[in-house]
Amino acid sequence: MKRTNVYADPEDLAIIKEAAKRRGISEAEIIRQGIHLAAMANRVWDEPLFSRTFEGAGRTLSKREVRDTVADAVRRETETGTAA
Secondary structure (H helix, E strand, O other): OOOOOOOOOHHHHHHHHHHHHHHOOOHHHHHHHHHHHHHHHOOOOOOOOOOOOOOOOOOOOOHHHHHHHHHHHHHHHHHHOOOO
């Protein structure tokens, strides 16, 4: 880990202090968790979240239909050796 300094509102620090005491963890741990969440929320991914599309029926599918469609796509990729 690397040490850094940040400025924070006193109200936010009071909430963090209370939460740390209630959860039995350090204030620093809560701040680290917050930094991680902020970093992930602002990350620019190399690939789009949904890089593949599936042919559909033009209607909302049931859970089973979605599961079967995804399983079929994975099976086809595995058989052809073109897994994403």
